[in-house]
Amino acid sequence: MFDLPAxxxxxxxxxxxxxxxxxxxxxxxxxxxxxxxTWSSSHSPISKPQDLTVELVRKYRVNLAHxxxxxxxxxxxxxxxxxxxxxxxxxYVIALRSFLKYLIRKDxxxxxxxxxxxxxxxxxxxxxxxxxxxxxLLAQPNMSTDQGIRDxxxxxxxxxxxxxxxxxCRLNRDQVNLERGEFGVIGKGQRLRVVFLSxxxxxxxxxxxxxxxxxxxxxFIRTRGNQEPAVNGEKMRLTARxxxxxxxxxxxxxxxxxxATPHVMRHSFATDLLMNGADLRSVQELLGHKNVAxxxxxxxxxxxxxxxxxxxxxxxxK
Numbered sequence: 001m002f003d004l005p006a007x008x009x010x011x012x013x014x015x016x017x018x019x020x021x022x023x024x025x026x027x028x029x030x031x032x033x034x035x036x037x038t039w040s041s042s043h044s045p046i047s048k049p050q051d052l053t054v055e056l057v058r059k060y061r062v063n064l065a066h067x068x069x070x071x072x073x074x075x076x077x078x079x080x081x082x083x084x085x086x087x088x089x090x091x092y093v094i095a096l097r098s099f100l101k102y103l104i105r106k107d108x109x110x111x112x113x114x115x116x117x118x119x120x121x122x123x124x125x126x127x128x129x130x131x132x133x134x135x136x137l138l139a140q141p142n143m144s145t146d147q148g149i150r151d152x153x154x155x156x157x158x159x160x161x162x163x164x165x166x167x168x169c170r171l172n173r174d175q176v177n178l179e180r181g182e183f184g185v186i187g188k189g190q191r192l193r194v195v196f197l198s199x200x201x202x203x204x205x206x207x208x209x210x211x212x213x214x215x216x217x218x219x220f221i222r223t224r225g226n227q228e229p230a231v232n233g234e235k236m237r238l239t240a241r242x243x244x245x246x247x248x249x250x251x252x253x254x255x256x257x258x259x260a261t262p263h264v265m266r267h268s269f270a271t272d273l274l275m276n277g278a279d280l281r282s283v284q285e286l287l288g289h290k291n292v293a294x295x296x297x298x299x300x301x302x303x304x305x306x307x308x309x310x311x312x313x314x315x316x317x318k
Contacts, residue, residue: 002048004040008033011102020190024166032095039063049108054115057096064089090118126297127258128267134159137260140250146211147223151246153201153208154220154238158262160201162269162287164188165240165262171219173209178202187288195286270298 012030015021021029040046043063044056064084084092097113104110129137138155142148157168167185176183181197197205214221216233222242243262251260258264266287273283284295 002046002051004046005034005037007103008037008099011099014102022188022190025188028091029095029098032092033099035092036060036096049103049110052100052103052110054111057111057116060096061089061093064092093118126267126271127264128271129256129258129260129264131272133254133256133258133260134268134272136254137247137250137256140253149204149208149211150220150223151250153204154243154246155250155265156201156204157197158265159269159272160198161195162266163195164266165243168262169220169238169240169243172217173219174217176205176219178206178209185288189290191288191290193285193288267298270295274298 008030011033012026015026015029016023039060040056043059044051046052046056066083093116097116100110100113100116104112138152138159141152141155143152154168157163158165163185164187167187171183171185175185176197178197181199181202182194183197184192184194186192212221214233214236216236218233218237220238220243221233221236222238240262247260247262247265251258260268270283270287273286274280280292280295280299283298284292287295289295
């Protein structure tokens, strides 16, 4: 008996143990593959490896392109909700191809993943804030309140370190060495890297921590509602969504033309380094990218500098 759900669970365990992927990545793969299992069970039940055909995948992709339910699960047909974007459809197909590669390694006679092509999607422009916009954003919190000081420290840290929002939210107070202005984080793929605090970020983090009278472990905690000290204050820890809302609030207040999410702050960190002369390999290390190819999306910011170099040194401009 070809037990598709059991094989999906086995594949997810492989991603966790052998591939050492992050819990968030595994969660996404689970979502994409469970959607395929649900769809196939109601449209074309899979009882043997040979049932995984090119035609079956084609029908599934038609489903992804045309249907989406209100809860974001395209496995059921519904006239409500917006269709999945092309790039999102690709995520579902990429997960399925990875799963098929795993089944082939188990010597199961399924279709080759190479037969499933990914549609080309339009390249998305990289959003980031220039220095003036960053300064406007960082000037918005009310420094006369504890919440404002916390929010200022959060945004200064995001711009200073290039941390992913999940990495920022996981931080505990004892992890950050304020004296040295640096600390280690474990990012995607369980890769350890060192990040650095700017002088300005250190000042605001010190001010924020000096205001704290609790003994909770989390570095950033909520300031509203009842204090819940259970399990070293874990229930007080800010979530990624909370940090997103904090930035959204100050983006509106600053009337910025760019929707500055925590990831836009990460982009802004990288572009700021490159604009000021940092080399690509160093930026790769600071961001925690496994491959420099990932970091190359930021090279567009050097165009202005290259134009100045051309103007200053090319003989045709003399």
